[in-house]
Structures are given as C-alpha cells and as structure tokens.
Amino acid sequence: MSATEQSREEEREKSGEPRRRFFADLTPLRTSADYRRLWFGNTVSWVGQGMTSLAISLQVYDLTRSPFAVGLVGVFSLVPLIVFGLYGGAVADTVDRRRLGLASASGSAVLSAALAASAFAGFERVWFLYAVVALQSVCTALNAPARSSMIPRLLPAEQLRAAQALNSMTMTLGTLAGPALGGVLVGFGGYQTAYSIDAVAFFAALYAMWRLPAMLPERAEGRGRASVLDGLRFLATRPNLRMTFFSDFCAMILAHPRALFPAVAALWYDGDARVTGLLVAAPALGALLGGVISGWQSRIRHHGQAILISVGCWGTAIAAFGLTRNLWLGLLLLALAGYSDTVSMIFRGTMLQVAAPDEMRGRLQGVFIVVVAGGPRLGDFLAGSVADLTSPAVAITGGGLACVVAVTLLGLYARDFRRYDAADPTP
Structure with missing residues (x-):
C-alpha cells in the first residue's frame, strides 16, 4: 500500500467511513483481546457441544434401538432452554455477568466430564443421559444471555455488526463441524473420547471468561432485582x-x-x-x-x-x-x-x-x-x-x-x- 493510500485509509477510519470489504470484518478480533479470547473460547466450546450432542444421540440409540428415544433427547434439550432462557436473561441483568458466565460454563464442563467418566466406567443408563442433556441446557440458558450482553461492553458500537457476523460463523461451525467430528471420534475412539475432548474444550471458554473484567450491569441506583x-x-x-x-x-x-x-x-x-x-x-x-x-x-x-x-x-x-x-x-x-x-x-x-x-x-x-x-x-x-x-x-x-x-x-x-x-x- 502506497503512502497516499495508507493516508486515505487512516482518514477513512478516523472519519468513521466504512471500508469496502467483501469478506467478514475481523476488526473486533484485532482490536479487542478480551473479545478475541471470548470468540475463540466460544467457537471451541460450540464445536465440542456439537460433538457431544451427536454422541449422546448415537449412544441413546445404541442402548434403546428406538428412534423415539433419540427424539426425546431433543425434548430434554429444548424444554429447559425455553423455560430457563427468560430466567437466565433476568439473572444476567442482576449479577456480575462474568461470574455468571464462569459458573455456567463450569457447570457445562463438569457435565461433560461426568459423561466421559460414565463412558469410561461403563455406566450406560438412558435416564442419566437425559438428565445430563437437560442440565446442560440449563447451563446454556444461563450462559448465553450473560455472554451476549457482555459483548457491547467489550467493543464500540460500530464494531457490533462485525461481531455478530463472527458469532454467526461460530454457531454454524458448531452445527456443521461438531457433529461431523463427533461421528468420527465415536467411530474411532468410542463415546469416552468424544466426551473427554468436549470437557477439555470448555477450558478455552473458561479461560476467556476468567480473563475478563467484572461485568456488573449498568442500572439506575436503587433498582431492585431484574x-x-x-x-x-x-x-x-x-x-x-x-x-x-x-x-x-x-x-x-x-x-x-x-x-x-x-x-x-x-x-x-x-x-x-x-x-x-x-x-x-x-x-x-x-x-x-x-x-x-x-x-x-x-x-x-x-x-x-x-x-x-x-x-x-x-x-x-x-x-x-x-x-x-x-x-x-x-x-x-x-x-x-x-x-x-x-x-x-x-x-x-x-x-x-x-x-x-x-x-x-x-x-x-x-x-x-x-x-x-x-x-x-x-x-x-x-x-x-x-x-x-x-x-x-x-x-x-x-x-x-x-x-x-x-x-x-x-x-x-x-x-x-x-x-x-x-x-x-x-x-
């Protein structure tokens, strides 16, 4: 880039004029180390959760040979997510969002570790798998509002659209790559391998949350519980x-x-x-x-x-x-x-x-x-x-x-x- 072009680019950035881009804008990843860690940790954990989701469905089918029983996995996942979704948002507007994110991500990591331990021990109970799925959904319902509401505190308003695009890539990668990787891992290493990798993957999300500053909601003095x-x-x-x-x-x-x-x-x-x-x-x-x-x-x-x-x-x-x-x-x-x-x-x-x-x-x-x-x-x-x-x-x-x-x-x-x-x- 010539000196003239660089000067024009700097003037454009200072004036707030958007650069002409075709591919995703990576500015949030470059300018905010906190957001970069949060995005990376979230991406890794989403892929891990996609692996575990498929592995649980496969294990339930292996144990029951019933498509209906596999369908119940979705029910046990969806109902807590809907029931606790609104409640998780209210909690996120009341407490330190960083601590809520840490606690809920820790809960998900412990549940993944429990799945791995049960697989290594040969504890094969369908009710246990359903219970873990439901509790994981509760953790997700608490974690997602806290994590999403932290992003505007980490980035300026003009970068939030780019952050949303990056977050959409995270969710889609988890949907695509997670189940595909889970199927390969279950095929070659068994359920314990998929569950163990998911448990380890949560450390990326935990580390990202741990490095964040306190994130108390901004609210009027004297306001009661959300x-x-x-x-x-x-x-x-x-x-x-x-x-x-x-x-x-x-x-x-x-x-x-x-x-x-x-x-x-x-x-x-x-x-x-x-x-x-x-x-x-x-x-x-x-x-x-x-x-x-x-x-x-x-x-x-x-x-x-x-x-x-x-x-x-x-x-x-x-x-x-x-x-x-x-x-x-x-x-x-x-x-x-x-x-x-x-x-x-x-x-x-x-x-x-x-x-x-x-x-x-x-x-x-x-x-x-x-x-x-x-x-x-x-x-x-x-x-x-x-x-x-x-x-x-x-x-x-x-x-x-x-x-x-x-x-x-x-x-x-x-x-x-x-x-x-x-x-x-x-x-």
Missing part, C-alpha cells in the same frame, strides 16, 4: 426491537421445511438418508457463507429494511425450493435461504445489542434464545401438519409465500422499523 416481566414490558414499548422478533417468526414458523426433508428426499429425489443429509447441510453451508461474506453489510445503515428484505429472500427461496424437482437446484435454493437467514440474524442481533440499554440486554437476549429455540420447532410442527393434510410441496411452497406476504405486511405496518438508522438507533 424481573422477567419488566423485560417483557420494556419490549412491548419498543416497537423496533419487537419487530426483530416478529420478522424472525415469519421465517421460522411459516417457512421452515426441515421436518419435511426425509419425505422430500424420498418422494422428490428418490433418495435415502444421504440425500436427506445434503438437504440438511445446504442451509447450514449457506449460513456459514453468510458470515464469511459479510463485509458488504458494513455499508448498510437501515438495518430494519435489511432484515425485511433478507426474510423476504428466505421465504422466496423456500417457495422456489418447493417447486423444483432438480436436486442441485434445490440445494442451491436452500443454501440461498441459509445465507439470507444469517444476514437477518446479524442485523437483528446488532439491533438488540446497540438499541437496548445495558440493564435490559440480558433479558432481551433471553427472549432471543426462546425465539431462536422455539420458533423452528413450531415451524416443524406447522410444516408437518400442513404436509399431512395436503402434500410436502404445498406445505413448503405455501409456507414460503406466506412468509413473504407476512413480512411485507409487517414492513408496510412498521414504517419506523423500515427507517431504523444504525447511526441513530431507536429501540
């Missing part, structure tokens, strides 16, 4: 923040075809479990790409408008997927849907962190967890019900079109949300 109801009342009076959840409901409830992938693989593509695996992987790969190619988003100021457009793109891609019978075109459309979902998630997460006051961030992140965990499950139920009454094609295409119509109506109704300006965030 209340879940206060958080919901606050959200009810903040239309822009509320719209971030409504827009996500349009995508995840109306147009979420994941439950139909096994039927689609068999009926449309005359395929087996391998084709189902491709259908499941395609949106995840698109989501990962959404985080990797996210540099252009730094030039977007109207985040509400970007959310509405990206949710509309999700619905359009899903509707088109329901019309095609070409496997590769279908995979491309699902990848496009996954990319659009990540774009929406990045802007929604950024709005929650920037526009919400610090004393409410934990509770809003708790609501976010409940929406993210519960929305797709409701979508699976709706898609399955409509497909049973009609056909998978009607359920998928109709759901995609319903998503587009619903998000369009939301956009027409919520004019302030469309005009939301990141330079002047209004909750």
Whole structure:
C-alpha cells in the first residue's frame, strides 16, 4: 500500500467511513483481546457441544434401538432452554455477568466430564443421559444471555455488526463441524473420547471468561432485582426491537421445511438418508457463507429494511425450493435461504445489542434464545401438519409465500422499523 493510500485509509477510519470489504470484518478480533479470547473460547466450546450432542444421540440409540428415544433427547434439550432462557436473561441483568458466565460454563464442563467418566466406567443408563442433556441446557440458558450482553461492553458500537457476523460463523461451525467430528471420534475412539475432548474444550471458554473484567450491569441506583416481566414490558414499548422478533417468526414458523426433508428426499429425489443429509447441510453451508461474506453489510445503515428484505429472500427461496424437482437446484435454493437467514440474524442481533440499554440486554437476549429455540420447532410442527393434510410441496411452497406476504405486511405496518438508522438507533 502506497503512502497516499495508507493516508486515505487512516482518514477513512478516523472519519468513521466504512471500508469496502467483501469478506467478514475481523476488526473486533484485532482490536479487542478480551473479545478475541471470548470468540475463540466460544467457537471451541460450540464445536465440542456439537460433538457431544451427536454422541449422546448415537449412544441413546445404541442402548434403546428406538428412534423415539433419540427424539426425546431433543425434548430434554429444548424444554429447559425455553423455560430457563427468560430466567437466565433476568439473572444476567442482576449479577456480575462474568461470574455468571464462569459458573455456567463450569457447570457445562463438569457435565461433560461426568459423561466421559460414565463412558469410561461403563455406566450406560438412558435416564442419566437425559438428565445430563437437560442440565446442560440449563447451563446454556444461563450462559448465553450473560455472554451476549457482555459483548457491547467489550467493543464500540460500530464494531457490533462485525461481531455478530463472527458469532454467526461460530454457531454454524458448531452445527456443521461438531457433529461431523463427533461421528468420527465415536467411530474411532468410542463415546469416552468424544466426551473427554468436549470437557477439555470448555477450558478455552473458561479461560476467556476468567480473563475478563467484572461485568456488573449498568442500572439506575436503587433498582431492585431484574424481573422477567419488566423485560417483557420494556419490549412491548419498543416497537423496533419487537419487530426483530416478529420478522424472525415469519421465517421460522411459516417457512421452515426441515421436518419435511426425509419425505422430500424420498418422494422428490428418490433418495435415502444421504440425500436427506445434503438437504440438511445446504442451509447450514449457506449460513456459514453468510458470515464469511459479510463485509458488504458494513455499508448498510437501515438495518430494519435489511432484515425485511433478507426474510423476504428466505421465504422466496423456500417457495422456489418447493417447486423444483432438480436436486442441485434445490440445494442451491436452500443454501440461498441459509445465507439470507444469517444476514437477518446479524442485523437483528446488532439491533438488540446497540438499541437496548445495558440493564435490559440480558433479558432481551433471553427472549432471543426462546425465539431462536422455539420458533423452528413450531415451524416443524406447522410444516408437518400442513404436509399431512395436503402434500410436502404445498406445505413448503405455501409456507414460503406466506412468509413473504407476512413480512411485507409487517414492513408496510412498521414504517419506523423500515427507517431504523444504525447511526441513530431507536429501540
């Protein structure tokens, strides 16, 4: 870079003008050692949790030979996450978030160690695996709001969108790489190997939390204990923040075809479990790409408008997927849907962190967890019900079109949300 170009770059940074980027903006990792450690530790632990999730499902099937018993693993994971998600957010707005993060991550590490010890000892009880899954979800429900609400204290506001993109890559890597690695480790080293590596991986998250400064919530003097109801009342009076959840409901409830992938693989593509695996992987790969190619988003100021457009793109891609019978075109459309979902998630997460006051961030992140965990499950139920009454094609295409119509109506109704300006965030 010439001296003139370097001078222009420095002037652009000082003036706040966003650099023209194509790939993910790594500025948060370069400028904040605390965030860098937190991101790395979170990435390692997410991959480890993905390994353990698959290993537990495989072990339950080995012990029971029952697909229903394997399905109960998801129930024991989801219910505590939804029940304790709101409570974890309220706790995060009351105590030192660093200590809460340390305690909950320590709990997860101990549970992974217990799984490893039981595998080494040959203690094979399905009820024990269910109990560990449920307790791990409780730890996650306490840890996630604390960790997310700490990030705005570690980074300036202009770097939070980039941090959201990096965090989306972490979640997608855990979803993709974790189960794949878990399957390999179980195949070559048994369940004890997968569980042991997950327990060790938690030390990265624990070290990152330990190095952070105290993170007491900023709240008015004399304020009592944080209340879940206060958080919901606050959200009810903040239309822009509320719209971030409504827009996500349009995508995840109306147009979420994941439950139909096994039927689609068999009926449309005359395929087996391998084709189902491709259908499941395609949106995840698109989501990962959404985080990797996210540099252009730094030039977007109207985040509400970007959310509405990206949710509309999700619905359009899903509707088109329901019309095609070409496997590769279908995979491309699902990848496009996954990319659009990540774009929406990045802007929604950024709005929650920037526009919400610090004393409410934990509770809003708790609501976010409940929406993210519960929305797709409701979508699976709706898609399955409509497909049973009609056909998978009607359920998928109709759901995609319903998503587009619903998000369009939301956009027409919520004019302030469309005009939301990141330079002047209004909750």
